[in-house]
């Protein structure tokens with residue numbers, strides 16, 4: 001164990017409220033690591049910037065302007081786990097703002113295979129770039145990166161968590177809430193709505209990060225529908241209890257709770273986290289899939305979401321239903337990530353004033 005490991009272990013033991021301070025600079029959001037960092041004001045600001053970006057980018061002159069906003073900055077995308085949407089939406093988000101990007105998408109082509117430590121690799125990325133976006137199978141790697149750069153180096157470049165192990169995926173939660181707010185615009189927004197989350201809640205980082213964000217919205221109620229073995233973990237449930245967010249657990253079947261939901265958030269079984277080959281397959285998850293026959297029991301204004309990739313949790317025939325929101329949700333990712341980057345670099349006022 002190195003001296004850095006020892007110091008990080010102490011940091012990891014701090015309560016979240018303490019840790020979060022390490023991810024701020026001058027009282028502002030600097031690193032985006034945990035959903036718990038986001039309050040309502042920051043979310044609302046990011047969503048205003050998102051809407052503004054979309055409008056500006058509609059014209060060529062607007063797009064050219066946006067590309068000047070961060071043309072003096074470079075971003076590094078370190079994606080040590082498979083990714084299509086998160087990678088592409090971040091890369092394009094950077095380009096919308098004029099940032100140049102570099103990438104390592106496979107740790108086998110990084111000097112880590114020559115025995116370089118993760119910490120040294122990270123410091124190297126920070127030597128060349130002004131922002132690091134990380135996806136990693138270890139749940140504390142994004143956290144460790146932000147901690148390392150902020151406390152042990154003189155190059156504290158911001159770190160954004162693009163998905164850490166089975167723990168958190170805060171930028172997915174940002175785009176999910178944006179999608180919810182936009183979809184319920186004419187119905188008072190997300191406040192007071194019932195959000196049904198279904199699938200692998202235990203190891204799905206998207207539903208975990210999304211659950212944490214619900215503290216920012218009054219009157220939200222959550223339904224967790226999954227077989228017992230895939231139910232939401234205790235840490236998230238106790239967070240909801242501490243914040244008086246009501247939730248119920250459905251262990252039998254999705255169909256029973258569908259009529260109560262304003263949003264149905266489906267997820268796939270995260271079998272890459274199985275402890276042995278075939279572990280997930282031992283559980284029958286077929287009663288937790290959305291089928292065409294279910295559509296009649298959904299509320300007329302309900303929306304269907306999925307972070308993707310999907311397997312068979314949502315029948316493709318459902319894509320034609322106007323309540324299917326997942327393709328739009330996917331597109332929202334690029335714009336809300338561009339807004340987050342503009343917010344972190346504190347250049348959003350230029351965009352709002354354009």
Ligand code: NCD
Nearest residue numbers: 085086163205268307308309
């Ligand atoms: C998710 C992820 O990687 O956690 N995908 C994504 O980023 N949109 C969900 C998943 O892999 O099931």
